[in-house]
Amino acid sequence: MKARQAPMSEQSPLDLAGDDPFGPHNLPYGVFTTADEPGRRKVGVRIGNHVLDAGAAAAALGSPYAALLGGPGLDPLLAAGRTAWHDVRRALTAWVTVPAHRATVEPLLIPLPAVTMRLPYTVADxxxxxxxxxxxxxxxxxxxxxxxxxxxxxxxxxxxxxxxxxxxxxxxxxxxxxxxxxxxxxxxxxxxxxxxxxxxxxxxxxxxxxxxxxxxxxxxxxxxxxxxxxxxxxxxxxxxxxxxxxxxxxxxxxxxxxxxxxxxxxxxxxxxxxxxxxxxxxxxxxxxxxxxxxxxxxxxxxxxxxxxxxxxxxxxxxxxxxxxxxxxxxxxxxxxxxxxxxxxxxxxxxxxxxxxxxxxxxxxxxxxxxxxxxxxxxxxxxxxxxxxxxxxxxxxxxxxxxxxxxxxxxxxxxxx
CATH class of the missing domain: 3.90.850.10 (Fumarylacetoacetase-like, C-terminal domain)
Incomplete structure (x- = not known):
């Protein structure tokens, strides 16, 4: 789903209050679908009351982590290990905080009520x-x-x-x-x-x-x-x-x-x-x-x-x-x-x-x-x-x- 980019007169979803519990200091991972693509699961990252399509953002920004974030679940990221976890998190933090990325990232933010959250990984045991x-x-x-x-x-x-x-x-x-x-x-x-x-x-x-x-x-x-x-x-x-x-x-x-x-x-x-x-x-x-x-x-x-x-x-x-x-x-x-x-x-x-x-x-x-x-x-x-x-x-x-x-x-x- 491509979310409409907010006009200049509207506050950006990235302009969060400093005490928002889901601000850039958090960035939890999930998996979601949208009404227009109910069969396509995507990796998302929560920022405030929006979900960032992490796979689409990685692809748009030419990130080396596109393969870890572009699939239907978190399994590849989970298996990638601690160094990758740290590096991906650092990249995501930059994507939602660095002003130069806003034009790319903002259209990929979807309001939470517009998504259906799914089980984010394959439960092994x-x-x-x-x-x-x-x-x-x-x-x-x-x-x-x-x-x-x-x-x-x-x-x-x-x-x-x-x-x-x-x-x-x-x-x-x-x-x-x-x-x-x-x-x-x-x-x-x-x-x-x-x-x-x-x-x-x-x-x-x-x-x-x-x-x-x-x-x-x-x-x-x-x-x-x-x-x-x-x-x-x-x-x-x-x-x-x-x-x-x-x-x-x-x-x-x-x-x-x-x-x-x-x-x-x-x-x-x-x-x-x-x-x-x-x-x-x-x-x-x-x-x-x-x-x-x-x-x-x-x-x-x-x-x-x-x-x-x-x-x-x-x-x-x-x-x-x-x-x-x-x-x-x-x-x-x-x-x-x-x-x-x-x-x-x-x-x-x-x-x-x-x-x-x-x-x-x-x-x-x-x-x-x-x-x-x-x-x-x-x-x-x-x-x-x-x-x-x-x-x-x-x-x-x-x-x-x-x-x-x-x-x-x-x-x-x-x-x-």
Whole structure:
């Protein structure tokens, strides 16, 4: 789609306020289509409330990165590696900030409402972790009252499960209420039907670019060499199905029906100012997970908001996560498992120490004991028609904010 160039009397889309969270200090990547070319996917970069057709800009400016940006997805860029990621980002920054490029770039800017965002890369594998001590302790108190909240292994390794990459969907995709077996403790036998405890999990997803060879673990120090960027992630969870099925092998159908990710991938380089030290650990870890000597802080200061039907119900702080993304990557590969371009791994539910910082309805309602009061009615778990939206921002350079693309999904009824 060729967007009309703005007349001289109109403000250019490139003339953004200095505090715009999607200014040139951010530049997240996505993939979009337009109404006039619905079958043609293009790589885009968000700038303010517009999308730059990055492939067309690269071609028009004679960029050597046209091959990385001119295809239907981010896969070639993800696989290109850290040096290319830095160089492409530097070029894009110049394209949207240097006045000499305006005449070329402005006609290639498309308003966000005029595009349809697509899943931006091919999801190779999906792994989800359980890395918030506050979340794990809350879950332990809910299901093991009076017992030890954390399992004996929890502070020795990042616990995770292997999910289903084929049901990762882009923000805005409806989520069909899953059906399966469920059995309450007092029920004599399991029953089959739609989940009645459909939940959310506010998470951050990490997108792998450069693969690794099977049999070669990825050390902590190589995190930036393999991980391209981050996206918000909602790991929808059917708690009643999960509770009945998970012993002894863990999550399965209670998780695999859908995982929503943002349409935008924020490059790690945009989050340099948001790096922060993780919480102090009171249990020594084995050498492959020991990050005390790492030069770069392992945590990220990301401020997440969770809204149900437009009302904010939680504000989980990602800086409170016990296990870092680098430790999760090291754990995921320490047995020799290989990485592939497009691998996605989730942080696990982000929860903080305060009640309003809990990143799941399981915690917010204490497994249905304490209902939330919303304009659309009382909720313990999600009702059909509910829409969940997660947004986030991070501290950026010179006091600006880095916006992370939202992830949203609406619950539709189970098929009859």
């Amino acid at each position: 999906y792994v989800d972790f359980y890395a918030s001590e506050h979340h794990a302790a809350n879950v332990g108190q809910i299901f093991r009252p009076g017992g030890e909240p954390l399992t004996p292994n929890w502070k020795h390794l990042p616990i995770g499960y292997h999910g289903r990459s084929g049901t990762v969907v882009v923000s805005g995709t409806d989520v069909v209420r899953p059906s399966g077996q469920r059995k309450a403790p007092a029920d004599p036998a399991p029953v089959f039907g739609p989940s009645v405890k459909l939940d959310i999990e506010a998470e951050v997803g990490f997108v792998v670019g450069v693969p690794s060879a099977q049999g070669h673990p990825v050390p902590l120090a190589a995190f930036r060499d393999h991980v391209f960027g981050v996206s918000l992630l909602n790991d929808w969870s059917a708690r009643d199905i999960q509770a009945w099925e998970y012993v002894p092998l863990g999550p399965f159908l209670g998780k695999s029906f859908a995982t929503s990710v943002s349409a935008w991938v924020t490059p790690l380089e945009a989050l340099d100012a948001a790096r922060t030290a993780p919480p102090a650990r009171d249990v020594p870890v084995l050498p492959y997970l020991d990050d005390t000597a790492e030069e770069e802080p392992g945590g990220f200061d990301l401020r997440i908001s969770v809204a149900v039907n437009g009302q904010v119900v939680a504000e989980p702080p990602f800086a409170s996560m016990y296990w870092t993304a680098a430790q999760q990557l090291a754990q995921m590969t320490v047995n020799g498992a290989s990485l592939r371009t497009g691998d996605l791994y989730g942080s696990g539910t982000v929860s903080g120490p305060e009640p309003h910082q809990r990143g799941s309805l399981l915690e917010l309602t204490w497994n249905g004991r304490d209902a939330l009061e919303l304009p659309t009615g009382r909720r313990t778990f999600l009702a059909d028609g509910d829409e969940v939206t997660m947004t986030a921002w991070a501290p950026g350079p010179d006091g600006v904010r880095i916006g992370l693309g939202e992830v949203t999904g609406r619950i539709v009824p189970a098929p009859r």
